[in-house]
Amino acid sequence: MTGVAEETYGAGTELRLLVFSIDGSRFAADADQVDSLQLCDPESVPGHAVPFHEVVGFTGRAVTYRCPEICTIRSEAGICRLVIESPEDIIAVPWESLRPLPALIEPFAVQRGIWAGIAESNRIILVIDLCRLASTGNLWKMQGDI
Template sequence: MNLDLLLFSFNNAWFGIDIEQLAAITPYRDDEDDDLVSLERIFGGQPRSYREPRVISVKGDGAGKMPPYRLLIEAPEDIRNVDWRDVRPLPSLLEPFIRRLGVWGVLPLDERLILLLDCHRIDHRLRRKE
């Protein structure tokens, strides 16, 4: 089984999202409304500026537990088709900390480590605006 991954960077780290979870990728506009979530809100840290901001529209999970929402990211670098057998589990020491952020695995790719992000497993409390 293969995965089509949307690859983008955040804080000098690389992330990959299964494009099956995505409905659209659009340029960011200043008049974006309240359902827009930034990665720094999920991952923590100071608000940051984006060179080429893009908005990805995440589909609902189909089970009603996770409604659709929109995520602000840096412009994706690529979409890559990868073999799922190349995916590695998270080291057990790290898993309790980053699993709730939606990171479910690691993919070694071109000398980089891609953190695989499941948009449907991001703790919904982290997506809410304070």
């Protein structure tokens, strides 16, 4: 987040987002937060990688990843590895295209790192802050732990 502070905020500033779908819902994560993406075998997902749907709140549902990838996030707090579906797109979104979440939803969504939405024609992309997700999910691990 340190890099972000130096940037110029305002209209026309674009955000690069990594778009992926989980169980019919589309999520968009800040590409800058992602350290690396690594393909992995759907049959043998490593134990240290946490499936995305489990932390984001798709509780009580069996979610399968057609083409799982291990997304590694780095911060001062440590490293977090999440298993996500292989990203389908990387889009550049201007800030004004981002919509704040409705008042009723926002308090719940923020806990899961979801902080905005993008209304794309008739579909909605949920913009998620992976670092916050890792923090709220207490997923940070030290380099040596892995």
